[in-house]
Amino acid sequence: MLLIHCPYCEEARPELEFRNGGEAHIARSTSIADESDEAFEAFFFIRTNPKGLVYERWRHIHGCGRFFNAVRDSVTDKFLHVYKAGEAKVEPSALMANLPEHGAYANVPAAELNAKTPARKRATKDGEA
Amino acid sequence: MTAANFRLSGQGRLGSARPVGFSFDGKAYKGVEGDTLASALLANGVHLVGRSFKYHRPRGFLSAGPEEPNALVGIHRDAARRAPNVRATVQELYDGLTAVSQNRWPSLERDVGAVNDLASPFFSAGFYYKTFMWPKDAWARLYEPRIREAAGLGVAPHLPDPDTYAQRFAHCDVLVVGGGAAGLAAALAAAESGQRVILCDEQPELGGALHFENGAVIDGQDGWAWSQSAAAALRARDNVRVLTRTTAFGYYAQNMVGLVERITDHLADPEPTAPRERLWQVRAKKVILATGAIERHMVFADNDRPGIMLASAARTYLNHFGVAVGREIGVFTANDSAYPAAIDLKKAGINIAAIVDLRDNPSGPLVEEARSLGIEINHGRTVVRTGGRLRVTSMTIQPKTGGTERTIPIDALLMSSGWTPSVHLFSQSRGRVAYDEASRRFLPGTYAQDCASVGACNGAEGLAATLAEGYAAGEKALKELGFTAKASRAKVEKAETWGGGMLGAVPGAGPEKIVKAFVDFQNDVTAKDIRLAVREGMRSIEHVKRFTTNGMATDQGKTSNMHGLAIAAEVLDKPIPEIGLTTFRAPYTPVTFGAIVNHAKGELFDPTRRTPFHGWEEAQGAVFEDVGQWKRAWYYPRKGEDMHAAVNRECKTVRTSAGMFDASTLGKIEVVGPDAAKFMELLYTNPWAKLEAGRCRYGIMLREDGFIYDDGVVGRLSDDRFHVTTTTGGAPRVMHHMEDYLQTEFPHLDVWLTSITEQWAVIAVQGPKSREIIEPLVEGIDISDAAMPHMSVREGTICGVPTRLFRMSFTGERGFEINVPADHGRAVWEAVWEEARKHGACPYGTEAMHVLRAEKGYIIVGQDTDGTVTPGDAGLDWAVGKKKTDFVGIRGLKRPDLVAPGRRQLVGLKTVDPKVVLEEGAQIVADPKQPIPMKMIGFVTSSYWSENCGRSIALGLVEGGFERMGETLYVPMADTTIAVEVCGQVFFDEKGERLHG
C-alpha cells in the first residue's frame, strides 16, 4: 500500500484513501467535436506508460476529494513530486536530482545483482515522452 | 534420565514448570509449560515426526525454529479447528494439545509411500516433464490424480473456521524487527527520547540467539538474564510496544511492514471471543532489521535421518528447554559454531561420540575447550553416510581425500556448515544484497527504503559488535528524526565468536556419487538434482529452483538456498554472484489466510446496504435480490404464490390500480451553483439550458468514447439547483466521473456536486390511482394534472415532512416518486400504504418493475446496454442535443465504426408462439440451419412474460435491427429453435396515453 502525500491535505495518507486517475497532462480539446480520428485516438487511448517517471493523476477520493498530479518512478513506485491540479508540470530534469536509486527487484540480471551503485541512466528518456 | 525421558534436571530455563499433557498420533505424552511441541517430543525421545514430500523418507527435527522443513504436523483442537503443516518447532505446548503426523499412510512408521524412495532413481528432478504423455489424455485421467494423491502434505480443514481474527493499522517512529541482542539494543536506543517504538519478535520471549548461546555475560549478567531485563525495561516504557509471537512477514512500499501476531495458539483454553491472530500493518518512519541469521546444515549422504539436526537447535533444546537430543551424539561441522553444542552437551553429561570437522586444522579456544573435555575431534574428515531407518544409528566417516572408513554408533548427529544472514525482509524492501566473498555471504548492500540492518543479519560477528550496531542504529534513527538522546550502552564482558563455514555439498557427496545428500529436505532435493538441472541447461538460479523445486517448500529455502546456489555455481564454474540469487518474496513464514482476512468475513465481508423501507418489506414477506451491495425487494409472494404468480399479480395491479415501489437505491446527486445548467450540458447528451425550474428530463450520460454510461431522470429545482438521479449500481462511479470533469476539465464552472442518495428515501407510487393515493397526504403542492404534469418536480410537505415530489414514470402509468428525508421514510411509506390499500394497490418489487418498464420499451442501462451501445443504437437519438457543440462523448460518437451501418440496435422481439419466453442472453441468428460456428447477429437483453400483454415480450440488440421490423429471426437453443418477429420496443400503450391518466 503506497503512502501518498496529498497537496491539499498537506499530509501523507495511505493509498486506501486514493483513486488513481491515469496519465496526467492529457488535455481534452476545447473543440473536441472537431478533432480528427487520430487526435481522438491519441487523446483517449494512447498512453505513455513509461518505465521510469510517470506523470499521473490521483484523487483523494476518501479524503479531501480533490484531484491532483504526482510524479512517480514506476520502477520503485516512489513519489518524486506531487502538485495541485492546474499547477505547472515539473520537467523531469528538475526531478532527476530527487530520483531515488532503484533497489533490487525481480528480474535483475545476475551480473547487476552485486552492483553497489545501480545504474541510473534509464529514467531520463522515458520521462520526457 | 529414564529410558524415555531426555529432560535433564538442572538444565534449561523451564525449571519446575507445570507438567502438560499432549498427544501425538494418538499416543499420550507429558511435557512442561514453556515447551514447544518439538522440545516436548524430544524430551520423550521422539525424533520421527514426519515424512518428506516426494520420497516419503522418515524425518525428524532439523531445527528449533521457524526455518524447520521437516517437522510439520497437523494440530487439531476440534473438528473445525484443524491446522495443517504446523511447525512443531514453533508450536508451543498446551494442555491437551493434539498433534498428528502428515503425508503418511497407514502410519508414520510404516508408510506405503516410502516405495517412492526405492524408485527414486526414476524420480530425478523434473522427470515428470519427460513422461506421462502417452496416450494423450492419460495425463489428466490416469497419472495426474495419482501424483496429486501422493503430493501435498497436510490435510486441508473441511469445516468453516470458527475462530476470529483481528487487525490493527499502526504507526511508529521506529519499528525494530527481531528481539535478539541487536534488536534489543536498537529498541533501547530508539526509545530513549520518547518516540514511538514497536519491537516485534516471532518467539514467545525476546532474546534471540541468547536462547542457546549461554556463555555470554553482559553488564555482569548472564546473556539471557540481560535480555530479559532489557525486555522488561522496554515493556515498562509508555512509548514502546513490544510484540512477541509476532512475525514480520512482509516489507512493502514506503516502510509498510506486515506483522502477524499469534494470540491464542499457545493457550489451552483461550477466551472464546479472543482473536486467534492479529494482522498488524505498521507504517514506520524508520525500520531497523535485526532478523539474525540461520544455521545451515551439512550436505552429505543420508543427512536427513531423524536425529540429525542443526547444532544450534540441539543447543537450544539443551540450554533453553533442558532436553538432550540423544545420549551418544556425533557432530559434523565445517566451522566453530558446532563446538559449543558439543561442549554444552558434554558438560551436561551427554556423551559426544566424536566431532567430525571438515577443516584440516581447526584451532582456537572452542576447539581447545572441546579437546580438554576429552571430546574426540576428527579433523580433515567427512561423513560419507549414516545408518538407521526411523532414527540415525551410526555415521561413517572418512578422510575427505578418501581412505579408510570408520563407522561410529550414534543416536543423534549435530551439524553446522555456517550461518546465513536473514536478509529476507531487507530484500523484500527492494534493497540489493551484495555478496561478500570473504565470508561467502549475501549481506545488505544498497538500501531502497528508510531502514537499517543490524547484528547477524548484517554480518556482524560476535555479540559486542552486534550490540554496538544495534545501539548505533537506534541512535542514528533518532537523530534523523530530529532527536538526540543517548541510551547507556550495555557492555559485553564475555561472548562466543565464530564465523566462516562452507557452502554446497561436502566431499563424499561429490558429483560422481549416487547418493542422497539433501539440500532441500522437505522437497527432497539432493545435490545431484541441482547438478542435473545445470546439466540440462538451466543456467539461471531461478530455472534451477523451478526445475528442482529447491527452496520452494513451506520453509522457502531458509536452510537450502545458499547450498543450492553454491552447487550450481560449482557445476557452472562461475562465481556465486554471477549465478544470481532467487527473489525473496513475502511472506517470510506462512501466514494464515484468516489473519489476512481478519474482520472481513460474514456480514463484514462486504457491506449490506438496506433502504429505510427494508424492515417493512421484510415483514411483508418480500424476497430480496442483490444489486451491488444493496438488498432490493425482488417480489412480494403471497401465500401459495411462486415468483411468476406474484410478479404477474404485481404487474396487473399496477396497471389497474397502483403499486408502491422502493426506489431509494437510485443514485442522487445535487448539482448546485450558477453554472449548474452549463455543467449538465457538458455531462449529458441532452440540452438543459431551457429546462424550466420545476420540470424534469430523462438524461443520458456517455463516456468520452460515445457509449452509454448511465441514465436517469433529472429535476430542475431552481435555476441553480438540479436533482440528478442515476442508476443504482452507477451512483458512485457517476459521481466520480462528474467530479473528474468538474475539477480537471471544467474547473472554471461555478458549481458543486453533493451526493444525496441516502438523504432521501424514495417511494414510487405508480398506476392510475396514484394521485388519489397520495393526495390526502401531500400539503402545499397542487398535484392536479394541470398544475403538475408528467415530468415535473415540486417541493412541499407530505405527512408533515419535507418532500421533493416528482411526477414521473418508469411504468408508463401516471406516477409519482416521493422523496422524503430518510429517517422519516418508513413512517411516510406506512402512511402511503394505508391510503394505497384502500385502492387495492400493492407493493411491487424489482422484477415487476423490470416487466412494466419492458412493456413500455424503457431501457435498463447495464442490461439492455453493455458498454458498447450508443444512444442511437438504443433508439435514444432523440435525447442527444443536435445543436450542442460539446458534451462528453460527442467526438467518440463520430468514430467510423460508431456511424457505420450494421450496428446492433435495440428492438422488440415477439416469439411466434406467444407462450414461449426467451432466455435472457440467448443469441439470435438469421439462418437457423447454418452449421456451427453460427453467425450470430444479436442477443436477447430482456425477456419476460407480460401478463398485461397476455404474451411474452423481449428486447434484443440485433444487427441493423431498425431495418428489420417484421422480419423473422431465430433463437437457437440447446434442444430447439425459437422463431421471433422483430418489432418496435414498445409493447403496451404505444401512444403513451396512460402517463397522463
Added chain:
Amino acid sequence: MRKYSVFAIAREAMRGHKGWEQQWTSPEPRKDYEVLIIGAGGHGLATAYYLAKEHGITDIAVLEKGWLGGGNTGRNTTIIRSNYLYDESAGIYNHALNLWDGLSQDLNYNVMYSPRGVMMLAHNVHDVQVLKRHVHANRLNGVPNDWLTPEEAKEFCPPLNISKQARYPIVGAALQRKGGTARHDAVAWGYARAASARGVHIIQNCEVTAIRRSSNGHVIGVDTNRGPIGAKKIGVVAAGHTSVLMEMAGVRMPLESYPLQALVSEPVKPCFPCVVMSNTVHAYISQSDKGELVIGAGTDQYISYSQTGGLHIINHTLDAICEMFPMFARMKMLRSWGGIVDVTPDRSPILAKTPVPGLYVNCGWGTGGFKATPGSGNVFAHTIANDNPHPINAPFTLERFRTGRLIDEAAAAAVAH
C-alpha cells in the same frame, strides 16, 4: 533432440541421469537473423517454434533481458479456458485450446495440460444474464460451456459454499469442462527446447536498448547490451514492457502496465478439483499438482514495473476466497508475487502489423495471456511469416482504437479475464 519417454528415463536412471542433453542451448548471438523475437516468454517462444515448424523459418533469435519464462509466463495462475463472448475472442482462445490438447505430444514435453473444468460463478440476476449470454454464444461457436445449478456446481466442486445465507449466494455457474490448467514453466521450457532443436537461438540476459530502422523506415535490427543484432523482421512479444520497446521504434501504444499479484497456500492433499472463478466477489482459485491452492489476486490501480503490489490487494482476494470457501481460513499463504500485465482499453490483445514495416507486435493480453499461449504464438508466427495476419488474429489490430471497432469483452460482459 533426444526424445523424452519413459524408456529414456529408465535408461538414464540406470546411469545416474548422466546422459540428458541440455534442454536448450545458450549460444552467443550472431550478427544477423531473419527474424528477431523480443521476449522469451511463452508467447515469444511459441512464435519462434511455429515460425520454424510451420513456416520453415529457422534463422531466428529470441532475445530475453532476463531468464526465459521469467515474466508473466512464470508468474500466472495457469488458467486455461476459451469461453469468451465475442466471435473474435472465442476464435483465438479456442484455437489455443485446440493446440493445448496435444501440445505435450507435439513438443515431446509434458506441459501437464489438465482439463479439470473452469467454473465461473453467478451470484445475482445480472451475473446470470451475463454468463448465459456467454453460454449461448459459446454453444453456437462450438465451445461447450454448460450451465449448472448451485447444487450441480457443488457436486462438481464440493468445497463450494452454496448457502443461501452467504453474502453473495451462488445462483448458478457456467462450466467449461475442457478448461483447466497447465504447468507454466513447462510451457516455456517445452517451447524453448523444441524451438532450440529446430535451430532457433534463445539468447538470455540480452536486453534490447534500441530498435534500428533504415532510411525508408523498415526495421533493420536492434541494439542490445550484448551488441547490435541485425534482422529483417522483428516481433515484439514483451508483455508489460511492450510500451517501452515500441517507443524505441517511435510507436506509441494504447497500453498501460499494471502490477498483478498471485499467491499460493502451503501444499495440502487434494481438496479442490477444478478451477473456480467469480468476477462478482473477485476470486480465482485452483489447486496445483503439488497441492498448493493457487489464487489470483487483482491488479493494483496504478501503472508500475515494480513486480510488487500492495498487501491490501491480497487482503481483498483472500476475503473473497474465505467467503466462498470458509474452511480455507486456517490455510496459510506460502508465497505471493507480482507480475506486470499490459492492458489495452478494450481488454483484448493486439496481434498485428504496426505502422513500421517489418515490426510486429503481440501484446495487451492483460491478466489472461497464459491460456492463449499456443494460439497466440501460432497466428503471430503466421503474421510475421506472411507479413499479413492470419484470419484468426485479423480483428486484433492496432487500428481498432481509431475506428472504434473494439472487441470489448470487459464492457460487454463485466467479466475479468
Added chain:
Amino acid sequence: MAEAATTAARRGMLDHRSDVINGVSLVPAAPAYRMSLRARPDDLVALGERLGLALPTRPKTSASAGERHALWLGPDEWLVLDLGGRDPMQDLAGLQVLHSAVDVSHRNTAVLVTGEKAADVINAGCPQDLSLQAFPVGACSRTVLGKIEIVLLRTGEDAFRVECWRSFAEYAFSYLADAARGV
C-alpha cells in the same frame, strides 16, 4: 425541517444498537442537522458570520461554537453539524454569496466511540495515524473504515464520532464491535 410539526415519526438506522465491549462504548449518535457546504476562500467570512463560527481553513481541523461544528473536509468543503436543533440550512437561506449548501441530515448516521482503546478499535479498519500528536482532539478527516468511507471527528482524548452514510451504518457498527472484541 420543522421537527415539531412532524407527524411522520423518525427512525434511525441504528436504533436499539449500542454496546460496551472491552471497555469501549459504541453508541449511535442522536439525530442532528448536517449540511454539506461548498464555497471559495473569499466567501468564507460571510458564510461563517451566518453560521456563527469561523470556517476552518487548515486541513484536518474543525471549529466549534456551542453545539455547532464545522469540519474541514477539503479545501472548499465542510461538513457542518448542529447537535442543538438549529438548522444551518435556515441560517444560510437567502444569502447572496457564491456557495452550495445541501441538507444531508439524514444521509449520515454516526456512532460515538469512547473508551481508553477507542483509537485502537477504529485503527482496526482505519489506516490513519490516530495518535494524539497526529490526530488531536478536534481533528477530523474523511477516511475509510474497512470497506466503507467515514468522516472521523475526535471529540476527546478517548472519544470519536464516526459518521457514515446511513446504509453503511450497520456495517460500521458491526465492524467497530468486532474490532472491540479483538483489541
